[in-house]
Amino acid sequence: MTDRATPLVPVTVDQPAWPLRLRFGVSDALALTWRDLLVWSRVPMFLVFSIVQPVMFVLLFRYVFGGAIPVRVPGGYVDYLMPGIIAQSAAFASFGTAISLAREMQRGVIDRFRSMPMARSAVLLGRLVADTLRMILTVLVIMIVGYAVGFRFQNGWVPALVMMVTAVVFGLAVCTVSAFVGLALRDEESVGSFGLIWLFPLTFVSAAFVPVTSMPGWLQAFATNQPVTIVIEEMRSLALGGPLALHAWQSAVWLVGLVVVFVPLAVRAYRRPS
Amino acid sequence: MTISPPTWNGPSIVVEGVTKSFGDVHALCGIDLAVERGTVLGLLGPNGAGKTTVVKILTTLLPPDSGRALVEGIDVVASPGAVREMIGLAGQSAAIQEELTGRENLEILGRLYHLGRTRARRRAEELLESFDLTVSADRPAKTYSGGMQRRLDLAASLVAQPAVLFLDEPTTGLDPRSRIGMWAVIRDLVSGGTTLMLTTQYLDEADELADEIVVIDHGLVIAAGTAETLKDRIGGDVLELVITDRARLADAARVMSGIGDAEPAVDGEAGQVSVPVGPRGSRAVIQAVRALDAAGIETEGLAIRRPSLDDVFLMLTGHAAESDADSDTRSGSRRRRRRERRARSVPEGTTS
Numbered sequence A: 001m002t003d004r005a006t007p008l009v010p011v012t013v014d015q016p017a018w019p020l021r022l023r024f025g026v027s028d029a030l031a032l033t034w035r036d037l038l039v040w041s042r043v044p045m046f047l048v049f050s051i052v053q054p055v056m057f058v059l060l061f062r063y064v065f066g067g068a069i070p071v072r073v074p075g076g077y078v079d080y081l082m083p084g085i086i087a088q089s090a091a092f093a094s095f096g097t098a099i100s101l102a103r104e105m106q107r108g109v110i111d112r113f114r115s116m117p118m119a120r121s122a123v124l125l126g127r128l129v130a131d132t133l134r135m136i137l138t139v140l141v142i143m144i145v146g147y148a149v150g151f152r153f154q155n156g157w158v159p160a161l162v163m164m165v166t167a168v169v170f171g172l173a174v175c176t177v178s179a180f181v182g183l184a185l186r187d188e189e190s191v192g193s194f195g196l197i198w199l200f201p202l203t204f205v206s207a208a209f210v211p212v213t214s215m216p217g218w219l220q221a222f223a224t225n226q227p228v229t230i231v232i233e234e235m236r237s238l239a240l241g242g243p244l245a246l247h248a249w250q251s252a253v254w255l256v257g258l259v260v261v262f263v264p265l266a267v268r269a270y271r272r273p274s
Numbered sequence B: 001m002t003i004s005p006p007t008w009n010g011p012s013i014v015v016e017g018v019t020k021s022f023g024d025v026h027a028l029c030g031i032d033l034a035v036e037r038g039t040v041l042g043l044l045g046p047n048g049a050g051k052t053t054v055v056k057i058l059t060t061l062l063p064p065d066s067g068r069a070l071v072e073g074i075d076v077v078a079s080p081g082a083v084r085e086m087i088g089l090a091g092q093s094a095a096i097q098e099e100l101t102g103r104e105n106l107e108i109l110g111r112l113y114h115l116g117r118t119r120a121r122r123r124a125e126e127l128l129e130s131f132d133l134t135v136s137a138d139r140p141a142k143t144y145s146g147g148m149q150r151r152l153d154l155a156a157s158l159v160a161q162p163a164v165l166f167l168d169e170p171t172t173g174l175d176p177r178s179r180i181g182m183w184a185v186i187r188d189l190v191s192g193g194t195t196l197m198l199t200t201q202y203l204d205e206a207d208e209l210a211d212e213i214v215v216i217d218h219g220l221v222i223a224a225g226t227a228e229t230l231k232d233r234i235g236g237d238v239l240e241l242v243i244t245d246r247a248r249l250a251d252a253a254r255v256m257s258g259i260g261d262a263e264p265a266v267d268g269e270a271g272q273v274s275v276p277v278g279p280r281g282s283r284a285v286i287q288a289v290r291a292l293d294a295a296g297i298e299t300e301g302l303a304i305r306r307p308s309l310d311d312v313f314l315m316l317t318g319h320a321a322e323s324d325a326d327s328d329t330r331s332g333s334r335r336r337r338r339r340e341r342r343a344r345s346v347p348e349g350t351t352s
């Protein structure tokens, strides 16, 4: 097309040094967190809905199913229930992560970001920070509702605080899985229909609402050893007192494991061309 | 942080032998093109031609299978980060955050470009002003009209004042008035020295905006040059007529094929038949009038005109710029424009 006297030799460019890249990575992620918080302040219904559902679960299990479920813990079923509900709510809150990322993928928002000189992990990181804040809000609201319906911490305030932090970290770990799901599916409708399905067996076939011993033997084997039960048992021990050590390190392994596996997977899905 | 490559004197955009396949679909089968600094290249092609794929490769969103692509001399595969410092992209769909206001959209992008808070704010203000969005700047973008959203999206691609800009079908889905508004904005933009690659399915748009046009179809460049040189390839004038009775369209086409230099193009909806007639303009008209009269075909209008890019496209690809299967709103507005053009250029009642 053009007459060229000399062959074209591409210009070579050095990458910026890593301290600068790291600083930009952090500031990019925070800018995106700020964006998400702004969006939520414009559409407060989204936050309301993400709180209404767990509150309904609390009331449902506390007053409808609770009476029929025998448990052996200090304060009765409501004390048994609350750590489970909190963990379950934190896990379900990750749905928002998957939906938002899929929508941004679909609408070309992420294509624009990928064409900008931005850190590759910033979109994911910004989202996770915002979702952590949302998760903290959810956990706090459920605690308040729990207190209103009779739940009490039996083990002192420090373990109580550790329990809430565990719940948020657990929710965050599930968010990394959801982020991967959203970025891999890249389609709001699919995520809407399938993005949560994997969470149902994990949260309901667990010790969240009923003692595992009430399940048939073959199900018990799964329910006892899967991560949701392990984390919930740990949270229960923190809230109500009981042996911590075993569940503590198992929980830690699971939580770290999920993050270590799914963050790179999510980043790879983000980078995969559309 | 901007990188200026003083060592590069070649074209702003260079694409050499680029191929790209998605499984069995060969989206690009060896594309070559170059865009000189400060000029506008119109990348023209029908649905599925590979326009978006070219843009995605040049904007580092997609790696080519083979060949190379340079932006300001920087290889998109070897140094994608440096390429991203130079470019702006407005993709095929408006990539804006609908819940946020126009101003917030631009400010957040400014921060992501590391302008710092004050400069990001100032830049957002400038852009809102030059894109005529100041009045609506503080409303959520979801309340904007399609044209305003497109303008905001275009503004978003300019936050970092890129040297090279990519616009993928910037006017698709806009009504004729917004389209013309958008053209004015784009013309303004490139008068400032930005290099622009613009994809479009609209021949009039390429004609209007582009210094050079590259026509692609099925992943191959089938023609390149200025609008004028492309039109000259038809080699003369086009005879165009509109039939009163749509049922006689095929007959009319048969009659015309004996008169023109190539197979006539038929637009069923508009009842229109057009055929290149070379330099024999008036003689062809008389011939056509006689032949149509002899066949008993009535016409609403008949005229000689300079070839449009539509004609060029038809000649090059053997099919119209938009397939008949594509019956969405864009082809609707396209037909409307074609009718408008006809109303301007064809005197009524040349024959009866």
Ligand SMILES: Nc1ncnc2c1ncn2[C@@H]1O[C@H](COP(=O)(O)OP(=O)(O)OP(=O)(O)O)[C@@H](O)[C@H]1O
Pocket (backbone or CB within 6 Å): A274, B022, B025, B026, B027, B045, B046, B047, B048, B049, B050, B051, B052, B053, B054, B092, B201
């Ligand atoms: N991610 C993908 N996976 C599979 N096929 C793809 C993908 N992206 C594009 N294609 C195919 O590659 C070809 C070229 O697509 P491209 O989007 O570049 O066309 P286009 O000229 O931009 O068309 P349009 O005018 O419809 O936007 C098409 O046949 C399309 O179906």
Ligand SMILES: [Mg+2]
Pocket (backbone or CB within 6 Å): B051, B052, B053, B092, B168
């Ligand atoms: Mg396209």
